[in-house]
Amino acid sequence: MSRPPCRTSLADEKQKRVWQPARCIPAARVEAACKAYNRDPPLLKPATDAPIFEHQDFPSLQVILGLLLPETQANLLHKINLQTNYNIPYPLPTNTSASSHQFDASFFMRDRAGLEDLLLLKLPKNQKPLNHEQLLHSKLRWLTLGEQYDWPPSGVVLIYGSKDFMPVHRDVSEKFQRAFASFSVGCDGIFILARGEDGGEGDLAPRTGAIRVRSGDGVHLGGEARWAWRTRARTIPGIPGTCSLHMADWPVGTPGATSQGEKAYKKWKGYMVTKRINVSCRQVWS
Template sequence: MGEIERLSAHERPPAVMRQLYKEYRSLKPAEVDSHPLVIDPQRQDNEGSFSGLQTEGYVPHQTILTALDKFLDCPFSKDGLKDVPVYTHQAIPGLRIIPSLSPPAAQIELLSRIFHRDLSNEKHKTNIHLHYHMSYPDLQASSRDDNSNSQEKLNNPSQKKGSFFQDSPARELVPKDPSVHPSLSIKSILEKKLRWMTLGGQYNWTDKVYPAELPPPFPEDIAKLLRNLFPDTKAEAAIVNLYSPGDTLSVHRDVSEECDTGLISISFGCDGLFMVGHEDGAGCEVIRLRSGDAVYMTGRSRFAWHAVPKIIPSTCPGWLADWPGDSRKFEQWRGWMSNKRINLNVRQMKEAAAGAD
């Protein structure tokens, strides 16, 4: 387990990180583009060097192509697929920034599987479960004349629950304590109230631990995609964070796991500012992450303090803004992603057994 067993998820962040978080949270969206300390990996200068980042190497386009061929169940455009640079920063050893790692087809398919399939799996808990009795939409009525969900049926043939985006927006969930919480409509959940969901290992945000019981399996197709791109990390647990403009994620460290294998983070939708602390604790770097960008926190950066102080509104790429309403059956939700940022944060919970893949 190494150093991670000596660190506490309950420890208070350093004062300097808390102060910097407040400063970047207060930035106006118009100030982000011109801010001298915000690093934007997708907008390097002609020499390819900027703001302290160095090119460590590349993810070969053939690696990305192989991963997508195994993940996508339909033809996709290979135009523009190229080697993707991997950037590091001297002040944060082990941190890897990989801009535009996930091409549009992969982003759309990942969102579809997470929100149309995995969100409807009762074993995957959300913040809504904390205060409400969860119930799920019925797949049968909506799937009789729909043949577009072949991958979902292939991966989970026994699933009888439909997507919440096919549900009646007016349907309400009943609170566990009506004296504290009102009933909550599906519309309210999808528009704002749904803040996170867990895949695989079901992290307890209150106690900051993983339950002792055997976790539900991590979605196999997503795990294989990530293993092809990040072979040193076995996907066992993930937190899917949902942000709207004004939402933030406070300063924290991910140190509840039993191993220090690298953390995988993939962004979708609107741009977000990602703060990550220097190894010496004296400051941080602030990186603008765009849709499709990946962050891999390995080595010393695995234990770094980090946060999301700002979501930049109206920055979702045009080709993604209408999701999931770009599909006929989800037409009423057209534009849902236009002001959303989704982050898929994946980790390995335990040391791999000897001889395991």
């Protein structure tokens, strides 16, 4: 398992061979994007350059370290995987002022086991309604942002628990050649790619790469890497340092939270300690 070397660390020889520095995204650009996303509040600390590394065995595979600042990571909904079977009582905005953040309504404002906001089945059978503890800790697996397959306003958000993983797959149904972008928030995760053929030689020789991605990292797949086999093999919870400090208490610490929100969020403190969120953007057809 490898990870692009940080500017302040001493990488081993294999990492130096596999990961080559490509360029950096300037701190000013990272900061400007973060402020635009969060409607221009001050940052907790100055942004730094986000180094980009390229993998030598997977052409056009790039990893951007620390691209998402803490303020962006802490503001994490459109369609979710439970809509087909449940009537979902979405929360109403708590702050409608022009200066409020774009995400001013939250499920985390509600009690974990409150009876007044249960998710009721559309076709009641033997299953029971869900409370918000069940919704947010075990049942919510994915949600979409914007119109599907409309780059870049669209995206898919996948929520991984400590035992969840993404099966090995390729994007064989997609005909478009544009790159695929993926961003990580929360606990560390293992991202695996594979290419080549059994018994192949030269460019067709089997190759596998395992990458440890951390909260705030971005992965960019273009060219041949876009069509490689890949999987999100596991989430790494429960190890000190795995979940970044600014996410360990989330939703406590959400930027711009009202006093009412701060009080409600304390009931959900530590939600991200066993979670990893992956935000993916792609264009499937032109």
